[in-house]
Amino acid sequence: MRWQDLETETCSVARTLSVIGDRWTPLILRECFFGNTRFDAFEKRLGIPRRVLSDRLKMLVEKGVLRREPYQGHARRFDYLLTERGRDLRPILLTMIAWGDKHMPMAGGPPRRVRHLDCGAVMTPVLHCSACGGAITADNVTTEANDSAAA
């Protein structure tokens, strides 16, 4: 498997990694979910080299995860905004947070709390089955080849 082939692999993990499969990209997305939209803010908050940030933002726009809009009075400066496709990446980041909180805990508790606005509680997102609504555990789920899928 070559990296440039990831997005055409017959595996949805590989295809997703073709978009978020480096260390910086999930952190850029984290900043987007925090509400940050500008190159300078990403650079300052992440300490990411400008060239790398520029490449990643370009890729995320090309992949349809972010869209860019010129901001008022600046023909060549842009806000980077999450598209629906980008916003749908949130569950991946939320499950990353849950794992990090549990398995790489910090003194004083988790660095950020996740709040469910519908009920107002600080909570941990957990996976449920879309069919029966029951909880998904490490032991009660399996994946199997879908023979009808094109190779």
Add this chain to the structure above:
Amino acid sequence: MRWQDLETETCSVARTLSVIGDRWTPLILRECFFGNTRFDAFEKRLGIPRRVLSDRLKMLVEKGVLRREPYQGHARRFDYLLTERGRDLRPILLTMIAWGDKHMPMAGGPPRRVRHLDCGAVMTPVLHCSACGGAITADNVTTEANDSAAA
């Protein structure tokens, strides 16, 4: 932020990325969840360079995600088995699958189907709130700094 500092960052996304934040590692974990345990199987199925695979497996053992056990009759060959910490990474892979299936679809449908063994259905894992049980959407969740956490 330097990469070697990721695991001590005050962010659970960053801390998780210190374990799975490259393209190969989630694919190695995918193979582990498929039930593969051996170096040669990982190498053959992924086409991963041996040196890279060796480094990643060593890292995953050091991080407590995999444990290795000598296999019968071979003092220097090992099975690589998921620990509980490793098995808890499954939700991250499942949410990656869900995103890839939705946003990078293939002709003929998703390459793998995810089955919930409790109810028997092929399903999509969805995130729910651990407090109220309600669904989590892109719009009804927020994160906030936990001021009691150590910086």
